[in-house]
Amino acid sequence: MRRRQICAIVLSFLFVALLGGLLPAGGTGLTSAWASDSPYPGIFNWPVPRIAKSAGPAIVSITNMGESISEKMVEQSSGSGVIIDAEKGYIVTNNHVVEGAQALQVGLADGRALQGRIVGRDVRSDLAVVKIDTDNLTAVPVGNSDSLEVGELVVAIGNPLGKEFARTVTHGIVSALDRTLEVDDVRLKVIQTDAAINPGNSGGGLFNSRGELIGINSAKIGLKGVEGMGFAIPVNVAKPIVQQLIAQGYVARPWLGVEGVFITEAASQYYELPQGFYIRKVSSGSPAAAAGLRRGDIITALDDNGFSSAREFSNLIAAHAVGDKINLTVFRKGQQITLEAALTQLPR
Structure with a gap:
């Protein structure tokens, strides 16, 4: 009996010794190993309190x-x-x-x-x-929202439900990138996150693991049974807009001045017309009118770039600046012509 007890003690010491060989001094070897393999350096030094x-x-x-x-x-x-x-x-x-x-x-x-x-x-x-006109303020460092990855840690800070819950901190991950959200007829390119965003959070900050601002919290889907679907405007989308707002109080957007519908592939085959943007109206005094565009024209390309929807056509225009000249490929009465238009500022 005594020999069994001695053997058990020896085996216990051997096990502890072997385990000790796996762990460096301080007993943090396993934690350090996991931390070094993490895509976020120092993740076990939980960054949320610091942020x-x-x-x-x-x-x-x-x-x-x-x-x-x-x-x-x-x-x-x-x-x-x-x-x-x-x-x-x-x-x-x-x-x-x-x-x-x-x-x-x-x-x-x-x-x-x-x-x-x-x-x-x-x-x-x-x-x-x-x-606001005062001193002793703290500003946030601005990050790069284009470098975000799905699954990355994010932290939302804001005032849900008003001042009583000021600077509430929640955390989550980037659930998706390049989402398009329509709110009150406004289409927004947004970051989707499962960090809790509630009424009052609007306008607050979304931060990456380094504490850099990467989004402006804007909305959540509040349908019954839906949880963890919050949205933020990427800071790289916000920056040029904010710069214009500070400089001139408004955002100058390019304008062509046409209204119409997109001719789909099915409609193209049925009416024997090319796919493109069919013009129903040309605004008086617009760049389109000055370029010679007419009702019934079909725009098939902008600067030799084709498009597959009216929204893509609008995006091609929006990618330009006020004052830019664009070349439009136009189908008119069975002939293809090219017209040049100088974009002006969208009327406010």
Whole structure:
């Protein structure tokens, strides 16, 4: 009996010794091994608290104020915003957060409540820039949303359900990239995430594992039975728009000035017409009118680039700047011609 006990003790020591050989000093070998194999360096040094601490002070509450029946200024709605320029006091948010405001109240992380003013807003992108005049602000570093990967860790910070839950931090992953979301007739290119985004989060920040701003939280699908479907405007999409809003208060978009429908492959075969954009109306005084486009013309290519839908045709125009000249391949009464048009600014 005693010999069995001695053997058991020896085997136990051998097992501990073998296990000890697998682990370097400190007993963290397995954790370190897993961390080194992770696609996110230092993932076991969980980054969310660090991100919350560094980015949290740059998240503000924005209260949309309006006049009541008693002529007092009252809260109409509220949302979030992200300070992007600490020196000049610029804040990025969603257009729907500030739309219709008679006054804006901006709440800072340190408890200050300041009056904000709209520098510019853009309905099509659902983005706006607000300015506050004060010092001792914290701005966020801006990342590169084009480098995001599906499955990557993201952190959302905002004010769900109002100021009572200011700077709420949630985390998740990038669920999908290059999604298209239609909200109130506005089509947005968005990042999809399962990080919790709720009413009041609009205009808040979506951050990568380095604490860099990579998106502006904008919407969620709130259908019954649907969970974990939030959306953010990629920061690389937002940057040029924000720059224009700061510089001139609006976004200048190129305009051709035609209305019509796209001739599909089936319609093309039935009517024996080429596929393309069939013009039903040419706006008076538009670049299209100046170029000589007419009702009944079919645009089949733009700068020799074909397209398979009216939206693709619009995207080809949108890829240009105001003042650019474009060549249009046009089918007119059985003949193919080429017309040049100089794009002007879309009327505001």
